Amino acid sequence: MTTFSPKHLAPMDAYNQKLLADVHPPDWVDPQPAEMYDLVVLGAGTAGLVVAAGAAGLGLGLKIALIERNLMGGDCLNVGCVPSKTIIRSARTIGEIWKARELGIKVDNFEVDFEAVMERLRRIRSQISHADSAARFANLGIDVFLGDGSFASKEAIAVGDKILKFKKAVIATGTRAAIPNISGLREAGFLTNETVFSLVERPRRLAIIGGGAIGCELAQTFGRLGCEVVLLHRGSRLLTKEDPAAADILQQVLAKEGVKLVFNCQVQQVTTSDAGKTLTYNNSGREETITVDEILIGAGRTPNLESLNLAAAEVASDTKGVRVNDYLQTSNPKIFAAGDICMKWQFTHAADAAARIVIKNTLFSPFGLGKTKLSSLVMPWVTYTDPEIAHVGMSEDDAQQAGIEFDTIKVSMSKVDRAITDGETDGFVSITHRRGSDEILGATIVSSHAGESISHITTAMVNKIGLGKLSNTIQPYPTQADGIKKAADAYRKTLLTPRNQKLLGLLAKLS
Numbered sequence: 001m002t003t004f005s006p007k008h009l010a011p012m013d014a015y016n017q018k019l020l021a022d023v024h025p026p027d028w029v030d031p032q033p034a035e036m037y038d039l040v041v042l043g044a045g046t047a048g049l050v051v052a053a054g055a056a057g058l059g060l061g062l063k064i065a066l067i068e069r070n071l072m073g074g075d076c077l078n079v080g081c082v083p084s085k086t087i088i089r090s091a092r093t094i095g096e097i098w099k100a101r102e103l104g105i106k107v108d109n110f111e112v113d114f115e116a117v118m119e120r121l122r123r124i125r126s127q128i129s130h131a132d133s134a135a136r137f138a139n140l141g142i143d144v145f146l147g148d149g150s151f152a153s154k155e156a157i158a159v160g161d162k163i164l165k166f167k168k169a170v171i172a173t174g175t176r177a178a179i180p181n182i183s184g185l186r187e188a189g190f191l192t193n194e195t196v197f198s199l200v201e202r203p204r205r206l207a208i209i210g211g212g213a214i215g216c217e218l219a220q221t222f223g224r225l226g227c228e229v230v231l232l233h234r235g236s237r238l239l240t241k242e243d244p245a246a247a248d249i250l251q252q253v254l255a256k257e258g259v260k261l262v263f264n265c266q267v268q269q270v271t272t273s274d275a276g277k278t279l280t281y282n283n284s285g286r287e288e289t290i291t292v293d294e295i296l297i298g299a300g301r302t303p304n305l306e307s308l309n310l311a312a313a314e315v316a317s318d319t320k321g322v323r324v325n326d327y328l329q330t331s332n333p334k335i336f337a338a339g340d341i342c343m344k345w346q347f348t349h350a351a352d353a354a355a356r357i358v359i360k361n362t363l364f365s366p367f368g369l370g371k372t373k374l375s376s377l378v379m380p381w382v383t384y385t386d387p388e389i390a391h392v393g394m395s396e397d398d399a400q401q402a403g404i405e406f407d408t409i410k411v412s413m414s415k416v417d418r419a420i421t422d423g424e425t426d427g428f429v430s431i432t433h434r435r436g437s438d439e440i441l442g443a444t445i446v447s448s449h450a451g452e453s454i455s456h457i458t459t460a461m462v463n464k465i466g467l468g469k470l471s472n473t474i475q476p477y478p479t480q481a482d483g484i485k486k487a488a489d490a491y492r493k494t495l496l497t498p499r500n501q502k503l504l505g506l507l508a509k510l511s
């Protein structure tokens, strides 16, 4: 039986008890290890779960072990996508209420019940946790071990006093919040994604360090839920990995909603007093201070490597994580990796896609034949702010670096009827294509449902459908996805050269 104490799971109400019973049952008894495993998977976040379930689901009688030291489901279910998107839903409603008057609806009074918002988060999370549960995976025929796994040799992993020998192993141990080295921060105390979703009381004043995906999503969310939010970002604009025009729209929206944005900011120290936690920071050369009740860190990730004893398995790593080749194979040919621990794309769907590649490359590529490359994936992602910012494929910078000649077509949402009727014209569709061809290289969409719309373009790219065919694809009127068709139509118009016009004129005369 394990002696696990869920230090970050609070409060221990009925919902969190249900979650725990699913993803780290307090009375769990590890099985006796098999003599030899076909596959041992280290870490039961998205990547590990998909590898284990995918391999077991083939019905080939493979012997599979899955090891998790904390909560099965990893970041996504417990302290990432699921809790964040659940409170983002509540915050969206507040955004709608703010907009109500513009839509002709008077809402004079409303109140945010922060406790109820957070209780809903815990309820929803516990409602879907069964899919990632120890019981479900054991029922799939997988040996589930709840404990800290570390390599004992090139061919074995230790978990507690048990040794699991493997033919192949997969490292899927993910990441955790990187904590910036700021004097007084640890003493003052801070929140990370591991603790922020356990809040039961609304902090009146909240400082967020880092203006990436976590910082932006949660600054808007907690701002809408009634906190005074300051976002301290060291870059000169938010969401450094996104199209600057997309970041610009978000900056304007956040500022309008009352989130204080500080750029080019270096937090130097944190001190504590009766007034709260005071951060001293350098704002473009000026020293400033701000006093808050809580500090949330969203300043990037650090890989979960320390306890793995990678040296024993001769697996190479660096500060970013486990090193892999394009087949997700580590320096030990029997050991693969998937998910945040080894990838620049740190998303649940990326971990899922990588896990599928790993199943194929570990189990179904005899003599290394028929392996799939990570670089073959077309990767979309979405930042769930309001408006959403969605991207797929290459950015203009990527294309430039790859030496590809390109053109970009951009359509403002203010030209899309449905966005106008919805009062959601902050945004655009931008599609980058190979110059002189309709091949789509990448796209960014900023709109209230950009996350849904981007899939049209992802599907087109995966199936090598160009802008010409997208222009022929009928979008129902009026939808915001019509912006994609407008961009494709705009590409078509570029084909109307004087020579083509002459030809068309001739055809018209002859018809």
Ligand SMILES: Cc1cc2nc3c(=O)[nH]c(=O)nc-3n(C[C@H](O)[C@H](O)[C@H](O)COP(=O)(O)OP(=O)(O)OC[C@H]3O[C@@H](n4cnc5c(N)ncnc54)[C@H](O)[C@@H]3O)c2cc1C
Residues within 6 Å of the ligand: 042, 043, 044, 045, 046, 047, 048, 067, 068, 069, 070, 071, 072, 073, 074, 075, 076, 079, 080, 081, 082, 084, 085, 147, 148, 149, 150, 172, 173, 174, 175, 193, 214, 304, 307, 308, 338, 339, 340, 341, 345, 346, 347, 348, 349, 350, 351, 384
């Ligand atoms: C706040 C937040 C919001 C997010 N929102 C989104 C979103 O909306 N969409 C999206 O696509 N992505 C989102 N992400 C990213 C997403 O959560 C990750 O990309 C995804 O969880 C990665 O899965 P993984 O399996 O690689 O790693 P993890 O989910 O980190 O799983 C790794 C597991 O390994 C375990 N482990 C580590 N070391 C050991 C060991 N030695 N022995 C045994 N077990 C070990 C850990 O306990 C953990 O359970 C978000 C992340 C955060 C933090």
Ligand SMILES: NC(=O)c1ccc[n+]([C@@H]2O[C@H](COP(=O)([O-])OP(=O)(O)OC[C@H]3O[C@@H](n4cnc5c(N)ncnc54)[C@H](O)[C@@H]3O)[C@@H](O)[C@H]2O)c1
Residues within 6 Å of the ligand: 180, 209, 210, 211, 212, 213, 214, 215, 217, 232, 233, 234, 235, 239, 240, 265, 266, 267, 297, 298, 299, 300, 301, 345, 346, 347, 381, 382, 383, 384
């Ligand atoms: N919707 C989504 O898919 C989603 C949502 C949240 C998180 N995530 C994933 O989680 C990962 C981690 O998110 P994140 O926001 O922590 O990382 P991030 O890398 O996206 O952004 C962190 C930002 O913080 C800044 N920063 C770092 N140290 C700082 C400091 N001391 N002071 C001020 N700014 C500082 C960095 O310059 C960077 O721009 C992301 O890479 C993303 O893949 C995804």
